[in-house]
Amino acid sequence: MRELLKRHEELAATRPDDPAVVYACEPHAGVTLTWAGLCERAEQIRATLLAGGARGHRVSALVLNDHPDLIPTLLALWQLDSPPVLLDPQWGERLTASVLAHSTPSFRVDLVPSVTVTPLAGGPLDDVPGDAVFIGYTSGSTGDPKAIVFTHERLYDGTLGNVSASVRLRGARPARLARSMRMSGSGVINLHHTWGAVLGATVVVLPELTVASARGYWARLAEHHIDQTFLVPQLVELVNRFAQDRETTGPGPLCFTGSAPLSPRTQERFQRRFGLPLMNAYGLSETSSAAFFGDLGADGLATNRIGVPERVAARLRDTAGHVVDGPGEGEIELSGAQVFGGYHRNGTATEQTLVDGWLRTGDIARRDEDGVYRLVGRSKDAVMKGSYAIYLTEVEEAAAAHPDVLEVAAVPLRLADSTEDIGCLVRLVDGSGAAAEEILGWLREALGARRAPCRVVLTTEPLPRGGQDKLVRPAVTARWDELPNVPRALHGSWQSAGAER
Template sequence: MYNLATLIERNASFRGDRTALIFNDEKLDYRTLNTLINRAANHLRNLGVKPDDKIALSCPNNPAFVIAYYAIQKVGAVTVPLNVMLKGTEVTYHLDDSDAIAFICYEGNSALPSGEYGYEGFSQAERCQHFICIPSGSELQMALPTEQPNEQSAPTHNAPQYHNFGSWLTDTDNDHFEAIFRRAEDTCVILYTSGTTGRAKGAELTQSNMLCNAQACQALLNQKGTDVSMAILPLFHTFGQSLILNTSMLAGSALVLIPRFVPKLVIQQMYEHKVTHIAGVPTMFIGLLAFAEKHGGEDIIEIAKHLKVAISGGASMPVEVLKQFEEKLNVPVIEGYGLSESSPVAAFNHLEFERKPGSIGQPLAGVSMKVIDDQGNTVPAGAEGELLIRGHNVMKGYYKKPEETAKTVVNGWLHTGDIVRIDEEGYVYVVDRLKEVIIRGGFNIYPRDIEETFMAHPDIQMIAVIGVPHKSYGEEAKAFVILKDGAKVSAKELVQWGKARLADYKYPRLIDIVEELPMTATGKILKRMLK
């Protein structure tokens, strides 16, 4: 029996004065962090939130995300993290599909109007009862009076469904809250992913999934309470949430929060706070390397003195980039692999063993992997096939989708949809994907989401979306469109139409208007023929 939020309680008790969060050069210790979480938890309970209720959370990397995330856990509810770039209709889908009864949403600004889109989605949701606005501009100074929400981004302060998260955190009458203990198999978070086909599905991860994955990551990284980790990956994403947030809170480390990846800011914060652990996707390392090469000097030398390990995931890092980064900052770069359905970390290059560039390493402790052919037979070392995973990290299932779950988790084995080979020493190499998922700059894009959105356009008869190579982002979404008879819309107009309805990382920037699409005899589009 345990609760993920007890990671914070433990540190507040044993090392309360130690720094927990660093944001804009301001620091929050574990005792204060726990108090703020307690205040938020008490207000959630006052709203009637009960164990197993679903609470959606959309917020960039700032202390409010951390406070809300663990407050939801304290009351025994389920956290449903949402991408801050989702547009209104996307928010509605996730709120309805997850049965969220409340939505904690960052107000944002003109550059990131998350509050505006969030409230738009909340207003259309069927079951969501409460909109809890995190005011922008007061993310760390939570003990100070908060700003009022932007009237264009959120409902009025007097609306019964509106609540000000900032004012919750100034309520000193609610400083104490005892975490509601949960069973190992109880759902902890619901992370949205595509599975193998179709629209985004909520992968239910248990308390045991999340705690065991954090413990495995801490052991992998040899992370201690004296270390300083950095969150440049978004915490609403499974990678940042488990490998960075939960692992740091488990270790009792300090965590530097970076709300938006800007190489100059990241380098400055690494230098200022003597960062020891950093994790990102390949595009981030490429950006950091380019900045270091152009502006390198004493700062880079000093950073290298403290940096212990750099972690890369989300996509394969070019071998040359990996080597250059290691040489420039005198630090080992370890690559790994995971899925939302595997909590997420499943394999990594281990620091104590040989690191093979291009490989995702070996399974974590307690995780088994095998490779099967089309008939389900295990293939010998070196042969290619689909990767299957079994262990403490395999999800509970897809929320409210037993048939999809049964197709993905068979006899305890998670079918990843990734084609791999495993060498004689147990190192795994990803060769290809069975899934249609596109990975753009570390973000997953599911073609079905784009296709369903565009099929609502009055001039479109048919659409197929694929991923194409991109120099900076790894992949880019490209759409092939057949127009209805007489339609005159241009590809440029379609791009703008998609931009208005899909998250900025998701909409296709490349659209070809075509006369026909390659199909099977049964009418299924042959996307492989479009590549």
């Protein structure tokens, strides 16, 4: 029970003066928290929480912030057995209200300008496991909220797989991990701070990667002696486009990517420019941590495949519902100690996702004769265009290969004759003069006319993204449906068709 709390306490006792978290970004640049310092600050915060009206054995809510008190506050809440619902301050009032209404926490904790407690109307912790770490929402919509209760046991077990992959791929335990993304949710915590704690490694919080900060990315990693870094594909693309070349006299860090589909072109450019393997990891919130950690080719660089499962059992199920033996294609299903036990307060979604102890991921993969997996697309993000099943990620990867495309989102459409098709929202790199018809022609050449989208629309606005820079597809669809003179999105057209009947 409470393995992650015990791990921090163990490090505080055995390595009290070693740095646990180093802040190398404003406004906290220069702040270092040792393992003993984390636990000492947690005790202080625990007293502050109790004085402010917090109570043990209650669900809490924590507003995430890149503040030195973040990890100590998590430890304090674990000491109180008050697992927090993680709130992203960039969610907006409507989504935040929906999440709070569904999770019913008893109090809310803010870190800025100081640790403060706001009592709420929630009741006792009666339907949450006793070893809960925190509650993360993959969907906070009022109609179908999907919340995952991360437990110490599952998260610790899954993170052991992360540690195993780090040691196997690097040949030794990484001592310093970089975090270059905004603190937005459970994924950012688990891919950095939880991974770091189980490794016993220092997490260095660097400036958030943007167009402006990407230029000095490799210099910052070298300055802070970084051994491992994790970047979502959108951030990899920023490094590809804007970072200065890496000094190649040293071995360089172990580089992972994941949390969203990785374009082969993006991966190839990264590896060619910087001379480092970029491992294509794969996992879901439902698996507590990553489950696959990529695949190395004979040339020492990473392939686009996600590899073999680290500490979970994996299988494929085809469209006829049969488990695939040997090489083949189908939906990935996962089972193991790190797989979640079901969505919090959503039995319907749990029944649809957990079947006979196997997690239905919704992701389609091909497995080769060596048992190595390659992602193909999302089963629920597929469009039937004629007799072809076209995955949105397939179209997005093809569009991303165009040198003038900065980011792209595909949208499933229903045409006037009730057939399905695909539209693309495309944002170009600054200064590009490419036209929508040019991008469409590129896609027809890359995918073939039958698999290419019917419409490309250019946008100058960044595409909607949530935690870990994943596309927020409902928001993408809503933006598409606001455009004049375009085919309607598939989801919206189904709703209108249902209303007509």
